[in-house]
Amino acid sequence: MAEALDLVVVGAGMYGLAAAKAFRQLNPEKSLAILDGASSLGGVWRKERLYPGLKTNNMLGTYEYADFPMDTETFGVKPGEFMSGPAMHHYLSKYAEKFGILDTIRYQTKVLTAEHQDGPDGGWVLVIQTPSGEARIAARKLIIATGLTAQPFLPDFRGQDEFGAPLFHGSEFLQYSSTLESATSVTVFGGTKSAWDVVYAYASKGVKVNWVIRATGHGPVWMAPPYVTPLKKWLEKLVHTRMLTWFSPCIWGQADGYIKMRNFYHGTAIGRFITNAFWSILGGDVITLNKYDAHPETAKLKPWSQAMFTASSFSILNYPTNIFDLVKDGTITVHIDDITHLSPNTVHLTSGAQLKSDAFCCVTGWKHVAPVKFLPEGIERELGIPHTPTTPSSEPLYTDVAVQRADDEILARFPRLKDQPIQNKRLKPLLDSDGISIKDKINPNTPLTPYTLYHFMVPPSARFLQTRDIAFAGALMSFTTATIAHIQSVWINAYFSDTLPAKTLPPVAADRKSSGEGVKSLEEIQYETVLQARFGKWRYPAGHGTQFPDFVFDAQPYCDLLVDDLGLQVHRKNGWLAEATEPYGPEDYKDLVAEFAKASEHY
Incomplete structure (x- = not known):
């Protein structure tokens, strides 16, 4: 008989630890396990990947969880210094220890398959590979936090x-x-x-x-x-300074509330x-x-x-x-x-x-696809994760009609994106090179649909909006890893518990009201998902925008989007001038879990 757990998190990296920690804080009585195929926690900062000299691209103060500052005395990193690989592993270990999730991690445990269960409550049965052999786990809720650099x-x-x-x-x-x-x-x-x-x-x-x-x-x-610009500004702070994010055409940029300013920069000559x-x-x-x-x-x-x-x-x-x-x-x-x-x-x-x-x-x-086989066959289409596209009639989300509508809206709102750069006239996929091939079943050159997840986290299909039993944490790339991991963790837990405000997603529970101004229909949710997924193709052709969310100056607006989804305060500075000129950092979200716990009492 399969072991039954309330939540299983796959991946013990920065996103997986944050998601598990928020679940433990908000649901202390429920059962939890974090599964990871490695022998230590940390994801990219696990012991097995810490070669000599490895450092973060971030200096002290920007690459840390909002409610767990990295202090110099404990971790040995001084202001103005980049964190070493060992310091990051130590930091993540201490985070897991402080918030009581360290003993929930099961190492050398690989998830082979995850099969969705029929019925109104859904749930998943996982087949796992451990040093002792194969086993099965029944998970009421599942978070895939393997990220995009697992394989x-x-x-x-x-x-x-x-x-x-x-x-x-x-x-x-x-x-x-x-x-x-x-x-x-x-x-x-x-x-x-x-x-x-x-x-x-x-x-x-x-x-x-x-x-x-x-x-x-x-x-x-x-x-x-x-430090860049003639003013020698700290680059990590620069990309989180609101007035500078306005220069980035961003399809979710209106979440910051400065719609007129963004319309001026992108809608006028x-x-x-x-x-x-x-x-x-x-x-x-x-x-x-x-x-x-x-x-x-x-x-x-x-x-x-x-x-x-x-x-x-x-x-x-x-x-x-x-x-x-x-x-x-x-x-x-x-x-x-x-x-x-x-x-x-x-x-x-x-x-x-x-x-x-x-x-x-x-x-x-x-390989940017999750290292888990989802069942039954073909469920990837409803999950909104990369798969080989089929005919439009069998694509529930990423249809030709939806894609064309999204493209038209993106280019109408941001005419600058019509002028796409030619990065390399000789550009071709690596595997099209003579003498280079691949024997693996997962070929990065195989044309797949992009990640098509609502707000980059959850499947926007009728089945999963009902069961609310799976989420993907960290299915994106940005400079803002720790802060986004923290905010996503609260959002996902609110989604699982059906305590998101109705304006974000219509509630499942019969005793919660879903009518009223601003409540989204399923069609609106699905179109918004396609719109945001398609945006990457136009905005970041020099990045991975055609495959998954990949952004820099759009990270702060994304944080704004999720915080607004939670019904919490988006603007967290002291006055308009500070909002425009003072960079945001992890410290601005240190009380987010408590804020949401209090606010959700009214939903």
Whole structure:
């Protein structure tokens, strides 16, 4: 007989821990388990991924839960410093311990399947794999918090069986960290921030690095100093300053209440002129500060995309020494080229270059689908998670008609988005390259529908709006991980308990009123979901907007959206001027759980 639990959370990373903690606070009498396939908690900050020198892209004060500040005395991180990987793991462990969820985590437990149950109350039966074998768990509610970086994507290269040296994904760097000492020359493949991190780790140890960035790819990511603009503003604070978020065309931007201001910047010619100037100055400042054009080798690292159209891949230089100096002195050689094949200890490029390598690290991204098989077959369409599109008649949400309507609205509201940038005329998927393939069943190049979740968390289908028994936490990318995790955790728990205000979602309970002005119909909920999902395609073509929510300057409006959904105070500063100019941070939401608990008594 299957074990029965009130809630199962899949994933013990930042989102999973926050969701479980809020559930424990709001439902102390109910049963809970967090399942994770790893041997330690933390997600990207688990022990198995903490290679030497790993740090966050965030400095102290911005990458922490709202109700659990990271103090210097306990965690050893000083103001103005980036958190180390071990400090983050320690912090998350202490968070789980303080809020009484540490003992609910079951490690080395992988969820193989999750089958939805018939009936008005729904629920799920999970088949799990543990060190002792397979077992079953019945979960009344289920939160998938595996995020978008749970399954590494490592392609197969022609000739790799003869390569004879370590070949690994960037997420496995710790397991191959001995190469930091043993290797004399390595190849790193990829242009993302994680690739920069691996390149720096090797080069700072004196290891010769051949850095290959695909000529047919997206190019190197934007890398900004921690402080930008002529005023030397802290970048993380900048993107959470309300008056600057107005320059970002955002389909959910009206949630901040400044509708007229946003209409001016995006709906008028002069407003769009000012907006374009802002993005030009921001991008130009980063280019100038990094001095890309001062040397022919650093010029190869200049980003190919426009700053405005770049999402969470806009990252921060968090290294103790200048990585560009290592490029200039030849420790790092940048190759804008494609890989054709491998031979013994050698990586071969299209140009004919042969790179002798004692190790080959591939920073080639992730499979963005959840690592769980959902049943019955075909239920992905109702769940609103990526799946192979079918005919419009069998697509309950992401229909051709809904997509066209959404596109028309997006481009009418934000004419600037009609002028889409061409990032690379030679762009093609990695797996379309000669000599590169994949044997895995999950092919990132397979055309899938995007995540189509209401407010990026819950399925907008009639079945699941009735049962309210599943949510997806962290199915997005942003700079604002900890704060969004905190706010989503409250929202999801309110959704499960049917205590969201009626204006957000019509209530399920018969004794709650669902009529009145502003109450959304199922059709409105579904269209709003498609609209927000489709928005990423137009707003962030240089990011992952076609696959899942991926944003930077739109994170604060997203927080506003969720807080307003909860019926709580959106504007949390002291007066209009402070609202416009003072950056938001985790501390502004420290009492959110208590605020909602009090407010929900009236729903």
